[in-house]
Amino acid sequence: MPRYEFDRAPSRLDTGSTKWSRYPADVLPMWIADMDFSVAPEIVSALQRRLEHPVFGYAIARTELREEIVRDLAERFGWTIRPDDIVFLPGVEPGFNMALKSRLKPGDKVLIQTPIYRPILDAPAHWELEALTVPMVRAEAGYRPDRGALAAGLAQARAFLLCNPHNPTGHVYSREDLAFIAAECEARDVLIVSDEIHCDLVFAGREHIPIASLAPAVADRTITLMSASKTYNIPGLKTSFAVITNPALRSAFAGARSGMVDSVNLFGLEATLAAYRDAGAWRNALLGYLQSNRDHLEQEIERLIPGIRYHPPEASFLAWLDCSALGIAGSPQSFFLRQAKVGLYAGEVFGAEYGAFVRLNFGCTRAVLSDAIERMAGALAGRAQP
CATH class of the missing domain: 3.40.640.10 (Type I PLP-dependent aspartate aminotransferase-like (Major domain))
Structure with missing residues (x-):
């Protein structure tokens, strides 16, 4: 089976990417359902x-x-x-x-x-x-x-x-x-x-x-x-x-x-x-990488931000995170954008009653995913400091 590299992704800055154009360059965009991986070479x-x-x-x-x-x-x-x-x-x-x-x-x-x-x-x-x-x-x-x-x-x-x-x-x-x-x-x-x-x-x-x-x-x-x-x-x-x-x-x-x-x-x-x-082989390799990312996200949330309630998805590269126990005043999406420089999708977009939620896209490299969770955890820890 061909080996596909998902741990490396091309820069998408200044390419007209919707995902990477919404926020300043110092923000990790984890919002829209658009993966960062290079397209299958067969395509x-x-x-x-x-x-x-x-x-x-x-x-x-x-x-x-x-x-x-x-x-x-x-x-x-x-x-x-x-x-x-x-x-x-x-x-x-x-x-x-x-x-x-x-x-x-x-x-x-x-x-x-x-x-x-x-x-x-x-x-x-x-x-x-x-x-x-x-x-x-x-x-x-x-x-x-x-x-x-x-x-x-x-x-x-x-x-x-x-x-x-x-x-x-x-x-x-x-x-x-x-x-x-x-x-x-x-x-x-x-x-x-x-x-x-x-x-x-x-x-x-x-x-x-x-x-x-x-x-x-x-x-x-x-x-x-x-x-x-x-x-x-x-x-x-x-x-x-x-x-x-x-x-x-x-x-x-x-x-x-x-x-x-x-x-x-x-x-x-x-x-x-x-x-x-x-491109079936590419899809199978991608699915394995995404499942590993999904599981890594679960482990890191449990380790660094246990206050987030997260049910690992059975499909897709999208995580639905319940932040209601974090004690954030106002929108979690706004908090993490402002304090962690992580751009998530606001929960209220998916229904008015879901304002305490955010959606995170883990269709990215493991390094970016880890960076995002560490930034979010750091922002929460910093909030508690005098």
Whole structure:
């Protein structure tokens, strides 16, 4: 197997990086879901080959890409789809907005589980829909869905915006919980819009199950949104896709792009093909490094900042940290930015009731991760000094 180096990362200062441009150079940016690692060399080579052709016009997905996605979903998740079931998009966020626009009318209710990343929280209001929120339940082992609250919410809703693996908690839904959700949605004729963008970053001991793969009847009411962007660190290439096996649902979804969602990035299509076709070894190596980072973060928090409550995520490179026991006056995000020079995502972004939380991105080198935790611990220790 090729050896990939994740302990070294290129400097991203002065590259136009959103992540590295928000704060001054002395701040470690650990906020947006964007990893610092070099892209898989197989993807870089594919883009270099495409650059040899000097025309960069509008593009469509080649048959080879569709077939590669079909193969990948069958091989990795046991989910059989057809090439025509795939609708390419410039992002998952446009996808769930298109889904709501295509099937709901103003005043309809959409169920969302909190905490949840902001674009999902904001989506219903774009279409004059009412968001119904139910919280995830925190147990000793981590976050889980609340079946009773879900059932009550789905009894009122016309659509359910599911995020699996869940952002920001990193929860991976079990087959039993997905079957429960599917049955409730079928009984109440609820559309399922499933954001599964982190599905390829599931750690040992868990498995990702696309909810639409449970049964044809579930797939008939489901719009599944996926992308290579998070896993293969190519979000700037703006390429995602929806899998919709129901032809009528797919037609309505595609019609909702009018005037809102343009064609997909040429280089994003090439990079996505290379990712799924050629970069599996890189993904496996990355997953091992991220799992090691996740565990290192747990150990360092326990050692240096035991007041933070942290449930190691079952997937993704995002950590959801409860800072409520630290006694910080005001926002923990503001405190750590000001006193530790660590830029985290503020918890209230994921729901108004989560102001005592922060989200930390550990998709970085071990050295940067260790530096961030040491800075945070130092800021807390310094606060106690006279």
